[in-house]
Amino acid sequence: MAEWFKGPYFVLEGVVRLAVKRPARGEIIAHDSGAVVLRCPACAAIQFARANILNSPKTPTLDRAIQCGSGHCKRCGVWFTIRNGEAFPAEAPEKKEVALPDKLKKAGVHPQPELKLKPKAE
Numbered sequence: 122m123a124e125w126f127k128g129p130y131f132v133l134e135g136v137v138r139l140a141v142k143r144p145a146r147g148e149i150i151a152h153d154s155g156a157v158v159l160r161c162p163a164c165a166a167i168q169f170a171r172a173n174i175l176n177s178p179k180t181p182t183l184d185r186a187i188q189c190g191s192g193h194c195k196r197c198g199v200w201f202t203i204r205n206g207e208a209f210p211a212e213a214p215e216k217k218e219v220a221l222p223d224k225l226k227k228a229g230v231h232p233q234p235e236l237k238l239k240p241k242a243e
């Protein structure tokens with residue numbers, strides 16, 4: 122495996138499609154589909170992932186961890202995230218209970234209620 126590429130990662134401003142340019146190491150494309158396109162810091166394979174870019178384009182932070190190869194062909198499989206323009210290895214996120222999306226809530230779907238103990242008889 123190649124050496125870990127720490128960065129700097131930065132967002133290519135004005136590039137929203139891959140037709141224009143393929144990202145080099147460190148370059149992040151904020152794709153107009155809402156995905157981010159960037160190269161894995163471990164193996165340099167191009168990754169497409171859904172993540173929000175926080176902070177500034179020059180020192181971006183991703184709001185979640187990305188797994189290399191999760192979208193397309195499996196590559197090295199590492200989890201990583203970008204914080205302030207630097208790539209960090211990340212823990213695989215734990216499976217959490219999925220919150221109901223607003224759409225379902227509006228449609229009248231309620232999360233399963235927690236089990237409550239029966240109130241004591243008076």
Ligand SMILES: [Zn+2]
Pocket residue numbers: 161162163164165166189190196197198199
């Ligand atoms: Zn990789």
